[in-house]
Amino acid sequence: MLDHNIVAIIISDGVIAVMLFTVRQRKIFELLWMIRDYVTVKDIADEVSYSEKTVRSDLDVIRNEVVNHNIGRLVAKTNKGFFLEMEKTAYEKIATTFVENKIDERIKNRMCRMLMMLLVQPEVSAQELADCVYLDKGAIKKYLLEVESWLLPFGIELFKSSAVYSLSCTEVIRRKLFWYLFIELKLCQKKESAKHLYSSAHIPNKKYFDDADYFTLKIMFAKEMHYFELIMKAIEELEKKYNISYTYDSCVWLIFSLVLVIHRRKMVGDRLVAAASEAMETCPEREMAHYLCLQLHASTGLIFSDDDVQYTTLVLLTSELNDVNDESIRGQLCASPLHLGETIQEFILSLSHVVSHGLLRDKQLLWRLILLIRPMIYRNLFGMNRAETGASQSLIRQVKFSYLDLYLEVELCSLLYEQRYSLTLNEQEISLITLCIKNAQSLALKKIRVAIVCNYGIGISQFVAQKIQRAITQVEIVGIFSLRELDQLDNNYCDLVVSTVPLQRSKETVIQVNDVLLPYDLSLIKETVKKMQKNKMLQTLQKKTDGRIKSYHQYIFPEMIFVISKVKNSNAVLEFICHQATTSGCCDEKYLSSVLEREKASSTEIASGVVLTHGDPSLVKANFISLAILREPIDWGGEQNVDVVFMVGFKRAPDGKIDGNIAGFYTMLAGMVENDEIMKYLRDCISEQELYRFLIDESKYEDVI
Template structure:
C-alpha cells in the first residue's frame, strides 16, 4: 500500500504524526490543495493507518488525528519515509505517464485503471487526456475511446514508432552516444522517485543497446558511412523501437512501389547488413518491410563530412544528384536575394546545403519529422538567416509539393548563417585546433566560420564527431573545441554551446589570452530601427482577440498610410503558416517585401497576453515591413530587434509605458 501513496498523502500522515491534532483547514494550507482533495486523501490514508494498528479519527469540531501507540506511529513514519517510489503528481508528470502507458499497451486501458494507478479523479484524468490526445493527433495518430473497453492509440505503425523515438530526441542531443547507450541499456533504472526519463529509459531495459551500437558501427565501417553523433543515436533508437515492436508482432507496411524504389539504393544495402546482424543478435525475423524501414532512416540521416577549407577545396559527394544540387542553387539564389548578399559563389554553402537537403528530402518524402533542438535559439539569434531560409524553402514546396516545417528550416538557416560568417572572415596566422560537433554540417560550418572571424590566430585542422575523434592522432593540436562533453588528457578541451554564444567566445578568449574582434556597434543598429518607427504605428495597451485581428489592424493602418499594398495582410498570414514568427514574449510578423512601398516598423504593446500560436503567448508585436531597396539594413534591424526580444526588463518597461515617447526613450536606453 505504501508504494502507491502520493507525496500529499505522505505529507498529511507525517504532519498528523508529528503535530498531533490538525483541522481540515490547517491540512489544506499545509498541502496547498482544496479541503475536498484532503478528504479524499484521508480516505486513502485510513486503510494504511489500520494496517499499522492505528486509527484515523475525523471529528468535525475537534479536528483530525492518528490514535495509537507512539511505537506504532514511529513504525508508520519510518515505513512511509523509506518505501515510497513516487507516482506522478503534477499535470505534466501525469500526462507523460499516461502517454507512455498508452504507448506500451498492447490493447485497451480502462479509465478506472489509470485513475487507480495515479490516484486522480475521472475529471482530472479527462483533462490530462485532452493534452495527451493533442500530442497523439499531432503525430498523425488517434486516441480511440470505447465505452466498455477503455482507450488505446490507433494509427499507422510508422507514425507510432516516430512518436516513441521522438520522446528520446532531446536526450540524444544533450547526451553523447556512448553515455546514452550505457544509461539506457543499464539494468532497470530506479532513482527512487517518479521520473519520465526513468520510465522512458526502462522501455529498452530488456534490450542490449550496446549490441545495436556495435552492429551500426560495423555497418558504418563496411560501407564507409560516417554518421553524425545525433544521426547515430537517432538510428540506434529507431532500431531499438523497431525490435520492441517486432517482438510484440507489430510490423510496418510499404507499397510495392516504395519497396522497389528503396531496394536499389545504397542505403538499403546498409540496412540489409544491419537487419541480418539484428536477426542473429536478437533472435527475431526482420522482414523486407522492416529492412526498408531501417533504410529510410539511413536515407534521412545526417552524414559527417569535413568541409573546412574556405578556398573552395570542398569534398564532393557522388550520391548528391545533379537535381539536388540544382535545387540548392535555386535555394541559395533565393536566400541571397532575401539578404541582398552575394552567396552564389560560396561553394561550401552549396555543397553543405546539398548534402543536407538530400537527407531532408528523404525525411519529407517518407514523413519522418525531425526535431531541431536548437530551433528557438536559431530563430532568436539568427533572425535574418532564418527568414532567408524561409524564403529558400519555398523552392522545395513549389517543386516537390512537400510541406517543410520550421525545424527543417532552422537547419537550412545554419548553413546560411555559416556563409554569412565566411563573408565576414579575415584570416591571419592560426593556432591548430580540432572542432568536435554532434549535430552535423550546418552547425559545424557555422561555428568554425564564426571562430575564424572572431579569432585571428585559429586554424581548424579537422571537424569530427566524438566517434571519429578516438581514432585521430592529436600530435601538433593546440586544443579542442567541442559542443559535447569530452575528457582528453593529452590536449586542452573547451566546451561551447552549439551556437557559440558570447560567453563561449569569452572563455576561448581567456584561454588564448587574445582579444576578440569588435562587434557591430549596437547604437548604429538602433538608429536604423528608430528611423523606421512611425509614431502613428506605435501602440500601447492594445487589446486583440486573435493573431489575425492584430495583424489585420496594424497592416490596414500601414496600407492607409501608403507604406504597403492592400493585400500585404495576406502575405503576412501566409508567412506565419510556414513558421511562427513568435519567440518568447514577442512576435515579429512580416510579409512579402515586394508588397512594401516604404520601409516601416510598428511596435504594439498589448494590454493582455495574446495566443499567437499553440506554443506562444506574447506581450509585444513588432511588425517589420522592409522594402527590397533597404535590404542592406535588414541584418542590423534584426540584430537590434533581437536585443529587444531578449531583454525581459525592457519588455516589462514597454508594457508599463503610459505614453508613446516613453517607449522610444526606453529603447534608446
Template sequence: MTVLNKRQIELVNLLALENSWLPMTQVAEQLNISISTIRRDVEVINLYYLGNNKVISKPGLGLKLDVSSTLSVPHDTNDDAMLGILKSKRLISMTTDLLSDSPDPLSISALAEKYFISRSSIVEDLKKIEVWIAKFSLAISKNHSGTFISGTDYNIRMALKEIITHSVLSNYQMTDSRIDRFSRVQLIAEFGQENVANCMNLIALIEEELQGSISEPYYTNLFSHLLVTLRRNLHPGRNMAEQTFFIRYDNREWRIAENAILWLENEYQTRFPAIEVNYIYQYIISSGMHPVTVAETDNNHHDCTAMEYAGLLVNRLSASLDIDFSRDAGLKKALASHIKPMLNRLVYGIVIHNPLLEEIRNEFNQVFTAVKQTASAIHQEQHLALPSDDEIAWLTIYIQNALEKTKAKKRVILVCSSGIGTSQLLSSRINRAFPEWEIIDIVPGARLKKTLQGQPCDLIISTIRLDDIELPVAYVSALFSRNDIARVVECLGTDITRKEKCDAR
C-alpha cells in the same frame, strides 16, 4: 473526444482576431495550407465545438468566427502542460503501451490494475494522452473490447519515436559513448535488454558496411526507429497490414538495408514485412554521413539539388544579413553536404531533434530568423515540404560559423605617404597583430578612391588624414604601436555598433 491539432488552433486564433469575413485565399496564404485543407479543418473545428458551427463558411465571403455566444479558444498543444506527458513515467509507459498495441484494444480495468491507480485516474490520463497524440493525427478510440489508438502505422511510429527521443534520449550528452548508461537503463526497462542490445549491434554492423560512423542526431534517429520496428512487429498475435507497393533501389544503401532486415529475421526467427527494408533505407540516406548513390529514376528526389539550394540560401542571406558570404569558399560545400540528407528527410517525413534548438534560437536569434524566412521562401518556390525549427537550427550553425569567420577576417587597404620600407614595416606589424586579416593593397592617398572601385574592402588603415570616405578608417602611426592597435580595435567596435543599430531600426 475531438481535439484540435496545432494548425487548426492557429486557424481559430486567426479568425478570432478578425471582426469580419476573411477570404479563404488569404487564410491559405497566411497559414501556408491549401483551401481543401482549410475546409477539412473547419469541419473538425465545428465538431470540436460540439457541432455548433462556430466557424461559418460562405462562398464569395470566406470564413468568419461566430462569437454570438461564449467561445473558448483552445490552447496550443505544444505548451508546457501538453509536454508534461513526456515528464511523467506513468503517462510515458501508458502511451507506449497503447501505441505499441494499436490497433488492439486495452481495457481500462487492465490499465488500472497494471499502474495501480483507479479507473477514474486512467480516464483522466487518457484525456491527456489524446491531446498529445493529436499532433500526430492520432486519436483515442473505444469499442466493446476496450480503448485503443487509431491512426496510420506511420503516425504511430512517429509518436513512439518522439517518446524515445524526448523522454529518454534528449538529456544525454552527445559524446563518443553514444547512448549513456542512464538512458540505456531506462530503455532496457521499457523495451527489454535484448532489444536494446540488438539495436546497438545492428547499427554497428550498418556502420561497418557503410565504412563510416553515423553521428548524432542521426544515430539516435536510427536507433529509435529500430526500437519502434521491434516493438511494432514483435507483438504477439498482431497481424499488421503490410504495404506491398514501394520503390526498390539498386544501390549499396538498399543492399545494406536488406542485410539489416535479414539480420533481424535471423536474430528473432521471424519474418519482417518487406516495407521495413525501405524504412531503414530512408534513414541511411538521410544520415548525412556520405555521398548518396540514389538511382536517377527516384521520383521522390526534387529537381532542386543540394548545391542549387545552398547557392540560393547563401546569396539571399548575404543580402538579408548584409554580409558577403561569397568569399567563404567552404560554406556552400558544407551546406550542400548537410542539405542533401535534409531534403531526403523532408521527402520521407523523417524528423530529427536538435538538442540545442532553444539555445540557438535565443543566442543567434537574428541569424535563426533570417535562415528560417529564407529557407521557407525557397521551399515554397521549389514546392518542398517546409523544414522544422530543428532543421533550421542545424542550418543556422553553418551560417553563424561563417558569419563569425567573416567578422574575424578583414580585407584591409593601407594608405601610407612614407616610403616603401616604412609601408612594408607597417604591413608586417599589422599582419602580426591581426594574422587573419588580408592586406589587399598599399596605396598613397591619391590612389585610394580608384583602388576602392576595383575591389571590396572592410577597413582602411591610414597614416594620413582622409576625406569623403564612407568605409571605417583607423588612423595610426607608421610604426603601428600598441596604442595604434587599440585605435584599430576601437574603430572596428564603433563600426559594428553602428551597423547593429541600423539593423535594429
C-alpha cells in the same frame, strides 16, 4: 498537482549548463531580481504563499545553482534577508531560457505507460490500463483524457468498446507515435536514476547512449534489449563500409528505429508515400539499408522483409550525417532530393547582404548545410523524426536572443525550400541553420584564405603550402596553381596569394617568396596575415555599422505606426494592422491569412513583451514596417503578455532575393530589444507621431547597434 518543472539552459563559451527550478523557485528567483534589495524569508513566504521552511529550502537550491554555474551569488544577512547579486546580462539569458512543462511529471509518466500499452496491443481492457499505472479503474479517467489530447494532433482517436480500448491507425502512424512517446518518456527520466541500471555487460552502450536515452529504450523495449549491441555493431560496420559517420542524435534515432523494426516485425498493408518511393530511386540510402538489414540478419538470424528494408531506407534518409569521406556518395547526396546542392547554394547567395563575400564561395559551409538541411527536407516529406523537446525550445530562445538579425534573415530566405520542396522549416530547424552559418562566419574571421602560385611545378608549390600551414595556423590553403592555371584563381575566392614568381593581382594581396621559403618569407607572411585578420575584424564592425544606414527608413510610413488603447486579442491586432496595410496599398487582402498561418506555426516573440510577425512575401505589393504599441498588454500565447507588435512585409525580387536594405532594420531591431532604456522610451511614446519620429531618428538609439 505538483509544481511544474522549470529548466533553464545557459550557453556560455560553448558550454551548456542546466539549471532545474520548480515554478515556486522560479517565482522566488524573479522576486529577488526584481526587488534588487534584501528581502526577508517572511516576505518571500507571504508572496509565494508557502511556509518559511519551504522557502528556506528553495533558497538553498537557488544559491547552489547560482554558485555552481558561476553566474553570481545569493547573499544572506542576519535581520536583513537575502539579496541576489548578479549581472543583468546573466539574469536575462537565464530568464529567456526558462521552459515550463505543461503536465505534471507523474501524470505524464503514467500517461506514457498507458500509451505504450495501447501502441503494442491491438486491444487493452480498462483493468489492464489501470494495472500498468498501479491505479484502480475509476482513477484512470483523467489519464485517458490526457492520452486523447496527446493523440489529437496525429488525427487519431481512442476508441472504447465494452470496456476495451484500442487505437485505429496505420502502421506508419503507429511507428511515428512510438518515436514521440520515446521523446516524452525521455523527458520523464532523470539521468541520475539511469546510472544505477548500467552493469559491466552494458558498458559499451555508453558509446552511443547517455543515461536518459538508454533508460528510455530499456523501458520501451525490454524484451529486445539483447539486440542493442548487435544493432550498434551493424551501424559501425555500415559507417566503415561507406566511409561515413552519423551524429549522436542520429545514432540514437537509428538504434531506436531498428529495434522498433524488430519489435513490430511487419507493416500491415501500409503504402509508402510517393515522395518516399521517388527518393529511394536516386539516394544511396537504399543500398545502405539493404546492407544494414543483411548485417542484422547475419548476427540475429531474423529475416527482414522488403517493407523492413524500405522503412530502414526512410530512417536513414531522415538521419543527419556528421561527415562523408567517399566522393561518389557525396555526389549522390547532393543530387537527392533533386537539385539540392544548387538550391542550398542559391540559399547562401540570398543571404549575401548578411554574410561575407568569402562565405558565398565557402565549400565547407555549403557541405555542412547540405548535411544539415537534407535530412530536414526528408523529415518534412515523411513526417518522421521531427519531435521538438523542451531543450530545443531553449535553443530557439537562445538563438533568437543572441543572433536575432541573422535568424530572421534565415527564416525569410528559407521560403526558398518551401517553394522548391513544398515544406516549411520549423523554428528549431531555422535555429540550427542559423548556428551553422554563424559558426562559419566565426571561422571565416579567424582564417585567412591563401592561394599558392608557382612556375616550377606542383611539387614546389606543395612544399611551400606545407611550410606555411605548419608555421601559421590561421591560414587555409584554398588552392595550388601554376602560372598556366592562373585563370582558375578567379573561381577560388582568397585573401592572399603567395607566389614564387612576380605577379600582379588587383583583387588579392600578393606576396612574392623564395622557392624554398626562407625564414624572412615566413615572417613577412605572418605579419601580413595578422594585418589582414585585423582588417577583417574592422570590416565586420564597419559592416554592422553600415547596417544602420537609413535605407530601411523608406519602408516606415506614418500611417503604419499605431498606439492602441484597447484591443480584444492578438488576432484583432493583426487584423487591424493588415487592414491598414491593405488600405495603404502595401499588401494583398490575403496577407492577413498568411500572417495568421505564420502565428499558428510557431511563436513570433523575439523578446519579453515584443513580437515580430510577417506573412507571405508573394502577397506584398510594397515593402513596409509597422509598429503598434498596446497600452494594455494582451495574451499572445507565451509566458508573458505582449505590448509591442512589429509587423513587416518584404517582397522578393525576381531573382528570389530580399532587398539588402532590410538587413539594417534587423540589425537595429536586434540591438533595440536588448536595451531596457530604449524599450522603455519606445513604450512611453504618447502619440503615433512621437513614435514615428523616434523610429526614424536613429540618433536616439545608435549607440546600441
